[in-house]
Amino acid sequence: MARKNIIIANWKMNPVSEKEAEKLFKEISKSVSGMKRTDVVVCAPYLYIEKLRKISKKIALGAQDAAWTDVGAFTGEVSPDMLAGIGAKYVILGHSERRVMGEDNALINKKVKAAIQAGLLPILCVGENERDEKHEYLNLVKAQIKECLEGISKNLISKVIVAYEPVWAISTTANRRDAVPADSLEMAIFVRKTLSDMVSSKIAKDVRILYGGSVNEKDAGDFLRSGGVEGLLVAGPAWMPRNLQRLSALRNMALERYS
Numbered sequence: 583m584a585r586k587n588i589i590i591a592n593w594k595m596n597p598v599s600e601k602e603a604e605k606l607f608k609e610i611s612k613s614v615s616g617m618k619r620t621d622v623v624v625c626a627p628y629l630y631i632e633k634l635r636k637i638s639k640k641i642a643l644g645a646q647d648a649a650w651t652d653v654g655a656f657t658g659e660v661s662p663d664m665l666a667g668i669g670a671k672y673v674i675l676g677h678s679e680r681r682v683m684g685e686d687n688a689l690i691n692k693k694v695k696a697a698i699q700a701g702l703l704p705i706l707c708v709g710e711n712e713r714d715e716k717h718e719y720l721n722l723v724k725a726q727i728k729e730c731l732e733g734i735s736k737n738l739i740s741k742v743i744v745a746y747e748p749v750w751a752i753s754t755t756a757n758r759r760d761a762v763p764a765d766s767l768e769m770a771i772f773v774r775k776t777l778s779d780m781v782s783s784k785i786a787k788d789v790r791i792l793y794g795g796s797v798n799e800k801d802a803g804d805f806l807r808s809g810g811v812e813g814l815l816v817a818g819p820a821w822m823p824r825n826l827q828r829l830s831a832l833r834n835m836a837l838e839r840y841s
């Protein structure tokens with residue numbers, strides 16, 4: 583039987599108040615009720631996670647980043663243990679918007695380890711800024727995977743979810759262009775091959791791979807059907823009605839697929 587799809591909404595730094603966050607979460611919750619064989623996750627700003635967790639058990643909560651260690655004198659940081667303690671189950675790590683703020687693969691590697699240690703499921707974002715004819719982008723993604731997962735034991739690597747997000751396709755990138763399912767399929771195969779060479783073919787199969795980058799209600803189904811992935815990471819902007827439409831479209835598709 584096919585594994586469950588996983589749809590993750592990245593709210594980024596939105597919405598501006600807890601009241602709005604609750605309202606949106608309730609709407610999403612209604613829109614996905616009855617969705618079959620699909621895990622839905624909302625990665626909300628830290629401040630809202632605990633409150634939202636109490637609203638619906640159908641939707642899992644995640645954070646959009648976490649520190650590389652559990653406790654200490656690190657002004658402004660939030661540790662993965664703290665997040666697990668308030669009910670987060672997932673955490674996005676290595677998002678391109680954090681990489682431009684200076685995060686590198688070595689730091690992300692520490693964060694992945696700390697997240698797993700705290701019992702969170704890391705959603706590791708990888709993806710190139712640009713494609714090139716010589717296919718250097720494949721080497722870049724390979725290095726991201728290898729360096730971000732370095733030193734993590736085989737069994738624990740299977741807990742990591744890899745989200746392929748080509749930066750050139752993300753909705754907030756200037757002069758962005760659309761990725762198509764063939765782009766995601768190529769990368770999903772490449773990521774599995776990289777994991778297979780690094781760890782084992784069994785672990786490479788176990789790791790869930792998602793696609794993210796301007797997914798919309800029209801192409802979401804195509805990415806899930808022919809993009810080689812088992813889920814989507816969507817933002818754009820995840821807190822607006824457009825995203826609810828996307829989730830409803832995905833719901834319909836999931837119902838169609840599994841009924």
Ligand code: PGA
Pocket residue numbers: 592747751752753754794795796797815816817818819
């Ligand atoms: P988008 O963003 O869906 O708006 O392209 C995806 C992301 O940044 O995670």
